[in-house]
Amino acid sequence: MDSGSEAEYPRKILDYMEGFLVSKTLFAACELGVFDFLLASEGPVSTADVARGLSASVDGMERLLTACAGLQLLHTHTRDGEACYSNTEDSRIYLTKSSPKSLYHSIQYSSNTIYLCWHYLTDAVREGKNQYEKAFGVSSSDLFEALYRSDEEMIKFMQLMNSVWNICGRDVVTAFDLSPFKSIYDLGGCSGALAKQCVSAYPETTVTIFDLPKVVQTAKEHFVPTDERRISFHEGDFFRDALPEADLYILARILHDWTDVKSLELLTKVHHSCRPGGGLLLIEALLNEDRSGPLTTQLYSLNMLVQTEGKERSPSEYSRLLSNAGFTHIQVRRTGKIYDAILARK
Numbered sequence: 001m002d003s004g005s006e007a008e009y010p011r012k013i014l015d016y017m018e019g020f021l022v023s024k025t026l027f028a029a030c031e032l033g034v035f036d037f038l039l040a041s042e043g044p045v046s047t048a049d050v051a052r053g054l055s056a057s058v059d060g061m062e063r064l065l066t067a068c069a070g071l072q073l074l075h076t077h078t079r080d081g082e083a084c085y086s087n088t089e090d091s092r093i094y095l096t097k098s099s100p101k102s103l104y105h106s107i108q109y110s111s112n113t114i115y116l117c118w119h120y121l122t123d124a125v126r127e128g129k130n131q132y133e134k135a136f137g138v139s140s141s142d143l144f145e146a147l148y149r150s151d152e153e154m155i156k157f158m159q160l161m162n163s164v165w166n167i168c169g170r171d172v173v174t175a176f177d178l179s180p181f182k183s184i185y186d187l188g189g190c191s192g193a194l195a196k197q198c199v200s201a202y203p204e205t206t207v208t209i210f211d212l213p214k215v216v217q218t219a220k221e222h223f224v225p226t227d228e229r230r231i232s233f234h235e236g237d238f239f240r241d242a243l244p245e246a247d248l249y250i251l252a253r254i255l256h257d258w259t260d261v262k263s264l265e266l267l268t269k270v271h272h273s274c275r276p277g278g279g280l281l282l283i284e285a286l287l288n289e290d291r292s293g294p295l296t297t298q299l300y301s302l303n304m305l306v307q308t309e310g311k312e313r314s315p316s317e318y319s320r321l322l323s324n325a326g327f328t329h330i331q332v333r334r335t336g337k338i339y340d341a342i343l344a345r346k
């Protein structure tokens with residue numbers, strides 16, 4: 001048999017075909033609060049007690065808990081012949097709402113927004129554009145008006161943005177030594193999660209979060225503690241308004257939202273405001289040069305198609321945009337996690 005052939009039995013194809021069943025099982029368990037309930041309980045809990053505690057049917061919960069055990073998201077125990085469940089270490093760390101490394105909000109956004117957009121993936125590929133109109137009835141041609149179609153959606157998006165830096169934030173801000181840059185502007189800095197990572201990694205650095213007015217308001221109210229003196233805010237539109245001067249600009253997951261034309265426009269503007277010797281740090285998921293992977297980034301690029309105007313790019317694609325905007329000394333560092341870093345100088 002050829003290596004990788006499934007002539008005997010199409011295991012891989014069946015797994016892919018049913019991959020969304022796995023995603024939905026995880027989403028439902030999180031949304032029902034299974035992992036939080038088990039965290040708050042002392043010791044393993046019976047199916048009937050989980051069902052009662054979460055106001056769910058015993059039959060439905062029995063199937064959900066069994067599937068979670070099959071996915072190795074729960075441990076199974078037997079007490080007096082009755083099945084009981086407890087969190088695995090991974091579930092406790094990543095799937096409970098209050099854990100410092102929680103992915104709960106990423107899962108919630110995947111379940112409620114991304115999943116609905118991907119219903120129209122075929123159309124998105126055919127048409128080459130995002131699917132907000134079909135998925136949510138949003139007709140605005142302004143990308144962030146569509147992404148922020150209600151205050152609730154904006155907060156959920158901010159929680160999504162916040163949550164991945166719980167697991168990848170330290171790596172991206174320390175991929176390069178940023179200690180020479182004392183003042184940083186995080187353009188499109190959103191909830192401030194990366195700003196927090198920067199001030200914690202670099203004791204002499206101050207960070208200003210630049211974002212749209214209603215995002216800044218929400219970040220101040222819900223995300224950044226008021227006693228964090230080294231983090232401040234600047235309300236503005238990075239396409240329309242003048243950019244302030246700083247030692248270093250960060251653009252984290254910004255260019256992947258936009259076309260090459262808009263990305264170059266923004267980079268040129270940043271270059272213009274940057275002082276000579278200053279820097280720009282791009283944080284993005286990087287494709288391999290031959291586009292052979294990483295799989296996560298290939299799939300994220302499809303997600304950028306269904307959700308944005310942008311795409312994921314390779315290091316040489318970012319380097320070209322950066323040098324066309326006037327930046328030099330371009331260095332690429334892969335972190336081995338989802339997001340990587342590129343540092344450029346004026």
Ligand code: SAM
Pocket residue numbers: 144161162187188189190191193194210211212215236237238239240251252253254257
């Ligand atoms: N940098 C953050 C991160 O990586 O977690 C957030 C990235 S999010 C994909 C894009 C951010 O850019 C959002 O916070 C959004 O509000 C902001 N943004 C979009 N258009 C903007 C504009 N015209 N001016 C300023 N910020 C903008």
Ligand code: ASE
Pocket residue numbers: 114253254256257299300301303304307308
């Ligand atoms: C954006 C990032 C994301 C815009 C929309 C988005 C993410 C999800 N939706 O800039 C985070 C990355 N995850 C995926 C699946 O792409």
